[in-house]
Amino acid sequence: MKTLDHLxxxxxxxxxxxxxxxWPGASFAHQETGTALGFTSGFMHPISGYxxxxxxxxxxxxxxxxxxxxxWLLPVTFPVVMAFGGMLGVxxxxxxxxxxxxxxxxxxxxxxxxxxxKPKLWVAAVIVGTFAMFHGYAHGAELPxxxxxxxxxAGFVIATGLLxxxxxxxxxxLALPWGLKVVRVIGALISLAGVYFLYTVY
Amino acid sequence: MAKLKIFIRNFxxxxxxxxxxxxxxxxxxxxxxxxxxxxxxxxxxxxxxxxLLALSIVAGQQGPKTAGGGLPVFLIALFSGAVAAxxxxxVTAVFYINxxxxxxxGILAALSLKLPRWLxxxxxxxxxxxxxxxxxxxxxxxxxxxxxxxxxxxxxxILYSIMAAITVSVKKEWFQIALRVxxxxxxxxxxxxxxxx
Numbered sequence: 367m368k369t370l371d372h373l374x375x376x377x378x379x380x381x382x383x384x385x386x387x388x389w390p391g392a393s394f395a396h397q398e399t400g401t402a403l404g405f406t407s408g409f410m411h412p413i414s415g416y417x418x419x420x421x422x423x424x425x426x427x428x429x430x431x432x433x434x435x436x437x438w439l440l441p442v443t444f445p446v447v448m449a450f451g452g453m454l455g456v457x458x459x460x461x462x463x464x465x466x467x468x469x470x471x472x473x474x475x476x477x478x479x480x481x482x483x484k485p486k487l488w489v490a491a492v493i494v495g496t497f498a499m500f501h502g503y504a505h506g507a508e509l510p511x512x513x514x515x516x517x518x519x520a521g522f523v524i525a526t527g528l529l530x531x532x533x534x535x536x537x538x539x540l541a542l543p544w545g546l547k548v549v550r551v552i553g554a555l556i557s558l559a560g561v562y563f564l565y566t567v568y
Numbered sequence: 569m570a571k572l573k574i575f576i577r578n579f580x581x582x583x584x585x586x587x588x589x590x591x592x593x594x595x596x597x598x599x600x601x602x603x604x605x606x607x608x609x610x611x612x613x614x615x616x617x618x619x620l621l622a623l624s625i626v627a628g629q630q631g632p633k634t635a636g637g638g639l640p641v642f643l644i645a646l647f648s649g650a651v652a653a654x655x656x657x658x659v660t661a662v663f664y665i666n667x668x669x670x671x672x673x674g675i676l677a678a679l680s681l682k683l684p685r686w687l688x689x690x691x692x693x694x695x696x697x698x699x700x701x702x703x704x705x706x707x708x709x710x711x712x713x714x715x716x717x718x719x720x721x722x723x724x725x726i727l728y729s730i731m732a733a734i735t736v737s738v739k740k741e742w743f744q745i746a747l748r749v750x751x752x753x754x755x756x757x758x759x760x761x762x763x764x765x
Contacts, residue, residue: 384578438745438749441749441752442745442748442752443752445755446678446755446759448756449757449758449760452759453760453762456760456763456764506763516615519756519760523757
């Protein structure tokens with residue numbers, strides 16, 4: 367079968383970028399109330415909290431360090447588990463120590479990277495999944511107050527995914543001779559930042 | 569020279585895309601807006617665009633033959649749903665079914681499962697109908713329901729064809745993984761929304 371693999375990816379990317387940037391504002395089918403506000407607040411939520419940011423990047427980076435299939439399995443499963451945590455947050459299900467759990471996620475994920483830990487895939491998935499619940503809960507708690515909940519959910523899921531991608535892209539330096547050392551230092555820094563966040567909780 | 573050619577072509581493309589649409593004094597026909605409204609409903613209303621995107625990815629994951637055969641099924645489903653909404657009293661349950669479609673279609677795309685053909689066509693027809701129905705509820709508010717419906721089908725045709733074709737054709741591993749990631753994002757959005765109701 368004929369495939370499109372020969373297509374120039376960079377040119378396609380440029381085209382998509384151009385369409386996104388220049389999308390005419392007057393072409394809206396109709397005004398969805400609060401869409402912009404909901405999407406923006408959802409998108410900014412994972413990005414504006416540094417404890418969230420470094421945990422999401424750590425997930426991508428650790429995935430890169432673990433290699434296949436973790437590099438894609440973790441970013442595929444994380445949003446779904448996080449959304450489950452979000453459901454608990456929306457429903458105000460009592461989950462103690464959310465902020466502590468988020469800070470611990472930074473410490474442990476950073477340590478995994480720093481020590482170049484390569485546990486079995488299911489162990490890595492359980493670690494990441496457990497912390498995804500805490501992060502999701504924190505996001506979900508904000509959802510009922512969003513101007514447009516669907517736009518909020520879309521914004522925060524996409525932002526989270528892009529942060530994972532950032533971690534995976536940082537992990538590309540593993541291909542360089544000194545890459546592993548740099549990644550391990552980044553892991554140690556993430557862990558230290560987690561200790562600071564834990565300190566601020568108490 | 570080749571680089572300059574690419575630059576000029578890209579610049580002209582940007583210029584073309586950047587032409588302000590608001591300079592039009594008025595549209596030639598007032599009802600033409602309904603056609604574009606129908607098309608854009610598919611692409612810009614978040615409640616539809618994400619699940620239909622996942623649906624198109626799932627179609628592509630079934631292979632070219634099944635995806636191609638699914639196109640008329642999808643369009644007939646969209647049409648049937650929209651017409652049903654026009655002639656019957658509103659059924660609010662459809663809204664919740666469409667929320668569930670985020671989760672079902674998102675997870676199917678994330679798992680990249682090859683379904684039996686009859687099952688895939690059943691899923692396609694069912695969710696095509698429900699999304700057609702919710703879109704069709706707007707028909708009473710339009711000046712020309714027929715144009716809106718035509719636009720809706722055109723939008724469905726474009727979205728399904730492009731996404732299914734890209735999914736079938738681009739075999740690169742990273743791209744197929746990216747599509748599965750998009751599926752998991754759609755499922756995640758659906759889970760969050762379900763919690764609100």
